[in-house]
Amino acid sequence: MYKIAIIGTGNVGGALATGFAKAGHTVLLGVKDTENFKGKNLLDNPNTTLHSIETAVTMADIIVVATPATAAVEVAQSLGDTTGKIIIDTMNIVMGRGPAGFTNTTDAILAHTYTRDVVKCFNTTGFENTTNPIYHGHGIDMFVAGDSAIGKAAATQLAQDIGFGTIHDMGGNDKFFLAEQLANVWINQAIFQKNGRDMAIQFVYR
Numbered sequence: 001m002y003k004i005a006i007i008g009t010g011n012v013g014g015a016l017a018t019g020f021a022k023a024g025h026t027v028l029l030g031v032k033d034t035e036n037f038k039g040k041n042l043l044d045n046p047n048t049t050l051h052s053i054e055t056a057v058t059m060a061d062i063i064v065v066a067t068p069a070t071a072a073v074e075v076a077q078s079l080g081d082t083t084g085k086i087i088i089d090t091m092n093i094v095m096g097r098g099p100a101g102f103t104n105t106t107d108a109i110l111a112h113t114y115t116r117d118v119v120k121c122f123n124t125t126g127f128e129n130t131t132n133p134i135y136h137g138h139g140i141d142m143f144v145a146g147d148s149a150i151g152k153a154a155a156t157q158l159a160q161d162i163g164f165g166t167i168h169d170m171g172g173n174d175k176f177f178l179a180e181q182l183a184n185v186w187i188n189q190a191i192f193q194k195n196g197r198d199m200a201i202q203f204v205y206r
Contacts, residue, residue: 002154005030005060007053007075009039011127012090013066019130019162021047030056030063032078054080062154064122065109066090069098072105076112083114086151088158090122092183106146106176119146120176121155124183126190126197130162133200139165140200143182145175168203 003026006017021027022045030053031037042048057063057079067075069091079087091098091105099108106120121144122130133140142164144155156167170179182201190197 001025002062002158003028003060005056005063006066007056007063007079008066009037009042010066012122012130013064014039014042015127015130016064016066016090016122016162017042017048018045020158021045023161025158025161028056028059053078057082057085060085062086062088064088064090069093069105072099072102072108073112076109079113081114085115085117086148086154087113087115087118088122088151088155089118089120092123092180094184094187104176104180107173110173117148117151119144119148119151119155120179121159123179125186125200128197129200133163133165135200139163141166141168141202143168143170143179145170145172145179147172166203
């Protein structure tokens, strides 16, 4: 079991924190203000505890970043010493709102942190599907990208632990942008085309 720092306790971070805790992992919520933060109900699970961001990172094996994309650089800088840690980036630049000078949030994190074990995962669907990834009796697909083999392995295991089905390897760091584009396909169809959020991207094979 992993010790996982969740940075960002909104819809996405909250869904992942809930899933990881239910699966038996130790969840460390890392927040700026321990008196005033979203997701206080997440502490109802005994596997979940509350900490400052830097303390949560120090205690964790894996750091999950689930904040607004515009805060990617600021959040990366707030993590402190990430040497030896795995970072999983769940963010997406949507409608141009992201870190200045970067085409995706994961490159922004890599440019402002110590560890090289940074991957993108849990970004290609809505938080509702993270909370319940089961459709017609089967877990939906999830996607992971990055150069880090240990980061990919950890993200794949975590995705399977919370009910996702096939975890597709999209390639290395050069596929971070592509992973965000896949997320934007889902966002377009679910939200902008008004098909509703109860839908998922699924690959099928002959």
